[in-house]
Amino acid sequence: MSGSFVVTKSPEMVVQTSKPATNGAAVADKKIELSPFDRSLVRTQTKVLLVFEHPINEPMETIRRSLSRALVDYYPLAGRLAVDGNDYYIDCSIHDGVTFATASLPAGGLDGDATGARHDQSAAKAGGCNRANFPLLTVQVTVFACGGFVVGVVWDHSVADGFGMAQFLLAVGELARGLPTPSIVPLRNLSPMQLVMPPVTYAVMRFIGGMPSCDLGAGMVNVTAPSTFINRIKSSGTTPAAAAFTVFEIVTAVVWKCRTRGVMADPAAPAVLLFSVNVRKQLGVDDAYYGNCMTLEMAMADSGEVASADILDVAWMIRRAKEQISDQDSSGELLKAIGELGERRVGYESVVFVTCWREIGFEDVDFGGGKTGRVMTFSQNFAMPLCVICLPCKWDKGSKVLSGCVTAQHSDAFLREISTLTNNLTD
Missing domain, CATH: 3.30.559.10 (Chloramphenicol acetyltransferase-like domain)
Structure with missing residues (x-):
């Protein structure tokens, strides 16, 4: 209609x-x-x-x-x-x-x-x-x-x-x-001892709070990563580990690479990916706990490296960042890197935050007529460049993304990069 x-x-x-x-x-x-x-x-x-x-x-x-x-x-x-x-x-x-x-x-x-x-x-x-x-x-x-x-x-x-x-x-x-x-x-x-926020997440929150503001309302767009593209990436790995990339890793790699190409002004500037992770298991918190239990993790490289890298290499960057969640030895390096980003006042052109709604439960809600057909979130003025990815939709073959990660100035370039990448690897 x-x-x-x-x-x-x-x-x-x-x-x-x-x-x-x-x-x-x-x-x-x-x-x-x-x-x-x-x-x-x-x-x-x-x-x-x-x-x-x-x-x-x-x-x-x-x-x-x-x-x-x-x-x-x-x-x-x-x-x-x-x-x-x-x-x-x-x-x-x-x-x-x-x-x-x-x-x-x-x-x-x-x-x-x-x-x-x-x-x-x-x-x-x-x-x-x-x-x-x-x-x-x-x-x-x-x-x-x-x-x-x-x-x-x-x-x-x-x-x-x-x-x-x-x-x-x-x-x-x-x-x-x-x-x-x-x-x-x-x-x-729960006991406060069960919900201790990792130092890296504290540092990321302080860094986000110090970021320069930007107007992202007019750049809100909906995009889809086709299932044919996702499956092609999964089948193109040269090792069993590469072939087992998750949908989250693939779709996030698309967003990070295409956004970096669309907004990049300086190839030597940092490209920072922030993403949320459920840490109930790592903290020993029961799955029945419904308060907040999400950390913020970070992947970072030079903008030019992210922009020119093969999509598999970008997915590997994201996987390595996920593995740092339980790697205490890497926290010191991350804290130093986050501090340096804050000192440089890194902002819009360098940073994107991704949150994934895949398999968190919204798609299984059923009031008596069957499970959710589609999960959406409202268009809204995000305070920082942000994408909500993997929004479940039974009517589409692919992964839905609500993107608020670019201004109106870069919206067309961002969409063009996504179309070029997904079409080239789908044909």
Whole structure:
């Protein structure tokens, strides 16, 4: 469907827990301390759209009821951020609830990218995060005339990372399908000793905070790395290890190489890739923990090297950076390199941040009509060059990427580089 359309939206309401909140058999804590991982993301909104092609019975009311029931176990999501001295925490003493809204489109249906073009009007809109006592979670259900629907979610990143929010939505879906309780008993309040942020991640966060600002809103684009291209890369390795490159490594290599070629002004300038990594396993944190447990890792080379390197070589750079996560001997060198980047005030032309949404759980959410057809995130003004890669989509053969990594000035060059690279290796 193309052209104009009318969205009918209901007034927002507050959904509270369906009964007094619990934490398993224990009485709910009134104060959830934020870990160092959480504190670095206070007041950072994250947005996701889950597209479902098959109808369910009374989707708006079904999801509202299930949301209320899920909040019994995930009660911190119904709390509010509060401050004790200089430290934020989640105040769960009142359980103010989450924001819920519904909307409908009287004509049209779900048709891939056209749905994405509508999502600014059909998705959840969170209240301004600067106002006092704002909700940590906003959910909107938008129903299309075809019976398909979209669940839009906006949450404060300090309360959950992507894995954690997917876990919560999986629980809502289980309750919507008639399960008496969620299959995973969630964890949120852990000992501070279990959530020690690595020094490299602290250094990267300080470096990001000191980066010069840039306007990336007009350069937002959606691109796809075709599955034929990804499979060609996987089959072109000369060693078993090369042949086993992950989709993350291949797609990230495409983004890093093509962006560097598109924006490079000085081949001798650094090209810095930052990417997020789930470290629950490395820290011994149970998978049921839904707070933040992601580090930031770094790969770096001269811009000219990244721009001219074979795509396999770029993927190797990324793999070596991933291996540094558990290599304590490399942390000293990384800290030195990050410090030097900060001193040089390295910014837009050199740095890109990649976060991967592949297999984190959003694609498995099911409210009763089948699993998610497509996972999207909102176009938004990123504070730094950023790409959300590997967004699941059952309708396309390839890996979806939402790119906010170039300004409008470099957008055409970036897209041209991606097209040239993927077409040359697909033909």
